[in-house]
Amino acid sequence: xxxxxxxxxxxxxxxxxxxxxxQVQASGILEMSTGGSVSKVTYSQNNNTEEIRIYSSSTKISxxxxxxxxxxxKNYRLxxxxxxxxxxxxxxxxxxxxxxxxxxxxxxxxxKRTNVVVETTTKPVYAFSxxxxxxxxxxxxxxxxxxxxxxxTPSPSPSTTPAPSSPAPSVTATPKPSTTxxxxxxxxxxxxxxxxxxKTSNGPLSITTSGDTCTITLKxxxxxxxxxxxxxxxxxxxxxxxxxxTIPGKDTRFTxxxxxxNSIIYGALISFNNKQNSTIIRxxxxxxxxxxxxxxxxxxxxxxxxxxxxVPVNNPVPSSTxxxxxxxxxxxxxxxTPKPSTSTLNNIKPGNGDGKTALIITGKGIVDKFNTYKDKIIVxxxxxxxxxxxxxxxSIVNLGSGSMNINDSLIKSIDLYSTSGSSFLxxxxxxxxxKFEIVTGSNKDELIVAVTxxxxxxxxxxxxVLDPGHGGTDxxxxxxxxxxxxxxxxxxxxxxxxxxxxxxxxxxxxxxxKTVSLSDRVKxxxxxxxxxxxSIHNNSMPSGIKGSMVLYHYTSYRGKPFAQIxxxxxxxxxxxxxxxIQARQNTVVLRDTRMPAxxxxxxxxxxxxxxxxxxxxxxxxxxxxxIANSIIQILNSGI
Ligand SMILES: [Zn+2]
Numbered sequence: 144x145x146x147x148x149x150x151x152x153x154x155x156x157x158x159x160x161x162x163x164x165x166q167v168q169a170s171g172i173l174e175m176s177t178g179g180s181v182s183k184v185t186y187s188q189n190n191n192t193e194e195i196r197i198y199s200s201s202t203k204i205s206x207x208x209x210x211x212x213x214x215x216x217k218n219y220r221l222x223x224x225x226x227x228x229x230x231x232x233x234x235x236x237x238x239x240x241x242x243x244x245x246x247x248x249x250x251x252x253x254x255k256r257t258n259v260v261v262e263t264t265t266k267p268v269y270a271f272s273x274x275x276x277x278x279x280x281x282x283x284x285x286x287x288x289x290x291x292x293x294x295x296t297p298s299p300s301p302s303t304t305p306a307p308s309s310p311a312p313s314v315t316a317t318p319k320p321s322t323t324x325x326x327x328x329x330x331x332x333x334x335x336x337x338x339x340x341x342k343t344s345n346g347p348l349s350i351t352t353s354g355d356t357c358t359i360t361l362k363x364x365x366x367x368x369x370x371x372x373x374x375x376x377x378x379x380x381x382x383x384x385x386x387x388x389t390i391p392g393k394d395t396r397f398t399x400x401x402x403x404x405n406s407i408i409y410g411a412l413i414s415f416n417n418k419q420n421s422t423i424i425r426x427x428x429x430x431x432x433x434x435x436x437x438x439x440x441x442x443x444x445x446x447x448x449x450x451x452x453x454v455p456v457n458n459p460v461p462s463s464t465x466x467x468x469x470x471x472x473x474x475x476x477x478x479x480t481p482k483p484s485t486s487t488l489n490n491i492k493p494g495n496g497d498g499k500t501a502l503i504i505t506g507k508g509i510v511d512k513f514n515t516y517k518d519k520i521i522v523x524x525x526x527x528x529x530x531x532x533x534x535x536x537x538s539i540v541n542l543g544s545g546s547m548n549i550n551d552s553l554i555k556s557i558d559l560y561s562t563s564g565s566s567f568l569x570x571x572x573x574x575x576x577x578k579f580e581i582v583t584g585s586n587k588d589e590l591i592v593a594v595t596x597x598x599x600x601x602x603x604x605x606x607x608v609l610d611p612g613h614g615g616t617d618x619x620x621x622x623x624x625x626x627x628x629x630x631x632x633x634x635x636x637x638x639x640x641x642x643x644x645x646x647x648x649x650x651x652x653x654x655x656x657k658t659v660s661l662s663d664r665v666k667x668x669x670x671x672x673x674x675x676x677x678s679i680h681n682n683s684m685p686s687g688i689k690g691s692m693v694l695y696h697y698t699s700y701r702g703k704p705f706a707q708i709x710x711x712x713x714x715x716x717x718x719x720x721x722x723x724i725q726a727r728q729n730t731v732v733l734r735d736t737r738m739p740a741x742x743x744x745x746x747x748x749x750x751x752x753x754x755x756x757x758x759x760x761x762x763x764x765x766x767x768x769x770i771a772n773s774i775i776q777i778l779n780s781g782i
Contacts, residue, residue: 404564529575605674615658637767676740689750690720697726716769
């Protein structure tokens with residue numbers, strides 16, 4: 144199990160702060176009310192320390208980092224985020240006392256939180272604590288230090304009135320590693336997320352963050368963005384908001400595991416995939432990003448920034464573009480991760496022994512959060528090795544860190560490791576063949592880790608939405624008396640029947656000849672939280688082109704292999720020509736659906752031969768069967 148924050152150490156520091164004298168002269172306190180669930184900010188000085196108190200309904204700090212002076216910024220910026228609170232408006236609080244220049248507060252969304260920036264003239268030595276009444280966050284700034292790598296370790300004087308010549312008691316005076324370490328990097332780049340026990344490197348992979356920039360470096364690995372399966376490559380899966388790196392074979396420089404997230408990425412999951420005989424690194428990210436990829440000295444480096452501009456997919460920045468050079472990881476992880484001395488498991492308990500419910504996860508409103516963020520959950524099943532890891536964003540739930548022995552009919556034990564971005568839940572299974580998934584529970588505050596159907600049979604818990612293209616006032620392609628919408632609906636209804644007979648959960652966007660807008664089709668599938676969206680169409684192509692074609696959204700990583708499965712089956716089952724699979728950027732039903740989506744163009748109405756086939760009952764039936772079989776194959780593919 145993984146290293147976690149030592150609870151004792153936290154208490155140690157909190158208590159040592161609480162017993163520190165707080166003889167603040169009333170006149171020395173600057174106060175500003177902020178008028179939200181963050182209600183007030185105060186600043187005061189006490190001997191050689193400065194204190195900033197933030198009165199807030201939540202005292203949970205999710206992220207903190209320090210940005211060194213850079214560019215036009217001459218000051219240090221100590222940044223942190225308070226979970227689930229807001230201020231009434233963006234606030235600037237000019238201090239200009241001690242080392243503090245300004246305090247700024249601004250709201251951030253998704254999830255709701257307040258970002259606080261404290262600008263200081265010197266590199267701050269700082270510690271966070273919570274007031275004894277639990278109503279405020281106390282940020283204590285020690286005497287600013289300009290020598291970065293020298294931790295101040297004078298023993299704190301027990302006296303409340305230190306002699307003038309004695310060193311100033313530093314708030315981070317304990318020689319133990321601080322739970323709120325000051326980043327030791329003076330360059331301003333590469334100060335990592337200050338999560339205790341943070342893992343930021345794994346073999347050749349290292350991740351650093353500074354402000355809104357995250358740098359991912361692969362030492363000695365050169366990636367390309369081609370689809371060639373035999374060379375190390377990367378793929379930005381915009382729809383799933385994930386960067387995936389695939390290295391052929393088992394690269395033993397890596398160890399299976401995960402790296403800590405930060406304000407930009409949720410973390411990284413490193414696994415060896417035996418089926419594909421490859422090493423896979425999956426890096427899900429928050430919201431919108433921009434990225435550049437460059438290769439310098441045989442190392443691949445990604446520079447990822449949070450932002451709203453569109454992602455330059457398949458358009459890597461040439462290596463001449465200046466990018467941050469790869470940085471050494473701040474703390475190489477020890478080869479053997481120590482077992483945690485304390486377990487702090489939250490919100491998770493063993494199932495009810497019904498042979499299906501493996502674990503129960505609880506949290507207020509957790510089902511809503513799950514429905515919003517479930518596409519960010521990554522599941523990694525090691526197959527015969529008998530473990531499965533779920534990487535769950537903490538925007539759904541923070542499960543804490545530690546281990547639990549369960550030993551029921553399904554599970555031997557679980558291991559948990561949580562960072563600010565993600566909780567990693569590893570299940571040590573009783574039966575390696577059993578598959579697990581996270582589903583909603585019996586009420587809005589409960590999720591269940593449940594057994595799926597195992598290796599055989601289709602997974603009937605997954606909903607498939609079939610979308611017969613066009614309908615009503617929109618006929619689709621028209622050739623003489625033949626309307627595309629009619630074939631689409633006929634195939635879809637037959638496909639529905641076949642799927643239902645095989646126990647697959649299926650819903651249709653239309654079952655009659657009616658007009659349905661594209662956005663309503665998308666909304667239908669999104670509202671149902673479908674697992675797969677399959678739109679059924681027939682084509683109109685220039686003369687001389689005929690056959691089958693399947694479309695997918697250009698950044699959908701599952702869409703592409705699913706499209707290939709469907710196309711190969713159509714061609715095999717129907718004897719049609721293979722036009723191919725095609726990536727699309729602006730096909731609404733592919734682009735806006737939140738699940739993998741494919742669009743099958745069964746045959747070409749523009750081709751007299753294909754049209755004649757479409758007008759036979761056997762061809763329509765075979766098309767329905769082929770699509771149904773592809774769907775079952777997709778559901779069982781484990782892709
Ligand atoms: Zn169509």
